[in-house]
Amino acid sequence: MTLPIPSGTRDVLPDEMRERHALVAALREHFAHCGYGEVATPAVEYASVVERAGIGPTDDAARPRFRTVDEHGETLVLRSDMTVPIARLVASRFTDVEPPIRLSYVAHCYRGIVPGRGDARELLQAGIELCGAGAPDGTAEALTVLVGALRAVGLEGARVAVGDASLFPALLADVGVDEEARTAILHELATRDHVGLERELRRATDATTAALLLDVAGRRGGQELLDDLPDERVQRAAGGMRQLLDGLDEEVASRVILDLGLTRKLGYYTGAVFEVYAPGQGHAIGGGGRYDELLGRLGRPLPAVGFALDVDALHTALAGVPRGRWRIDPTTAAEATR
Numbered sequence: 001m002t003l004p005i006p007s008g009t010r011d012v013l014p015d016e017m018r019e020r021h022a023l024v025a026a027l028r029e030h031f032a033h034c035g036y037g038e039v040a041t042p043a044v045e046y047a048s049v050v051e052r053a054g055i056g057p058t059d060d061a062a063r064p065r066f067r068t069v070d071e072h073g074e075t076l077v078l079r080s081d082m083t084v085p086i087a088r089l090v091a092s093r094f095t096d097v098e099p100p101i102r103l104s105y106v107a108h109c110y111r112g113i114v115p116g117r118g119d120a121r122e123l124l125q126a127g128i129e130l131c132g133a134g135a136p137d138g139t140a141e142a143l144t145v146l147v148g149a150l151r152a153v154g155l156e157g158a159r160v161a162v163g164d165a166s167l168f169p170a171l172l173a174d175v176g177v178d179e180e181a182r183t184a185i186l187h188e189l190a191t192r193d194h195v196g197l198e199r200e201l202r203r204a205t206d207a208t209t210a211a212l213l214l215d216v217a218g219r220r221g222g223q224e225l226l227d228d229l230p231d232e233r234v235q236r237a238a239g240g241m242r243q244l245l246d247g248l249d250e251e252v253a254s255r256v257i258l259d260l261g262l263t264r265k266l267g268y269y270t271g272a273v274f275e276v277y278a279p280g281q282g283h284a285i286g287g288g289g290r291y292d293e294l295l296g297r298l299g300r301p302l303p304a305v306g307f308a309l310d311v312d313a314l315h316t317a318l319a320g321v322p323r324g325r326w327r328i329d330p331t332t333a334a335e336a337t338r
């Protein structure tokens, strides 16, 4: 008899667990080497505290999906990511600590899923948060740690798509699109619905501007992409990306693909956003970005940036890499955890 477990969750058996331990050990070592101290936070938080983070509409992946009421009648939520709990931690436990504050984590998070899409309801994330370091230097540091993490586990073929969550809002304001139409357009952009995006753009602007914005949303490529932007307003809106690229070292920049239409399903991003892609994987295996307003909403205004890798997705991506090229050693990890 096979007893079911909730969709989007999984059991992990010993062989896979041994490799997962090795993978996580390599990531932990890398984060520590880069100066990030590991923290743990509770899997449950008070709903009232998370609400202060001002998480967006119901399709925002940062909005907790699992709620329960404790013995005092307080509503508790299962965390949906580590960025909000760490922002809470920094705002309440690191009040006197001089920034930048560098923290890392390996933790399970819980999300709602769209049935049939293969999303994880429970996912193991390994990531960092760099609080108190603005753009572009803080962003460059986070990207450098990210690229180093991919190298530390031997995933040489991975690429990091970099976009900017402020690019389209700035551009839409610049071309005079009103607030309501802007929200509809940004929604289509976030869901990567090209047809819907075209429809909303045509509704909100004239045909030439709509065509320009649609073209910008589809631009993806190397650094030369920024040298060839079609319009002064687009060049202005992409100024942050230019500055970021100028500050990256060559090795990190060689892993970056610019994606002007990139947005993430988490509403707290205010600037650069990243997504990690590995050969043969249909979904991103990690992502991150700048969230310069979140900490302020929780009581300690600091610019911040971070990323999280989906450990299981990273593991699956590594399975496509010949064993001899893994930088992690599952045998040693097995001994270490025995």
Ligand SMILES: N[C@@H](Cc1c[nH]c[nH+]1)C(=O)O
Binding pocket: 080, 081, 082, 083, 127, 128, 129, 266, 286, 287, 288, 289, 290, 291, 305, 306, 307, 308
């Ligand atoms: N919390 C984000 C990743 C991230 C960390 N810091 C900023 N963003 C996620 O779950 O995808």
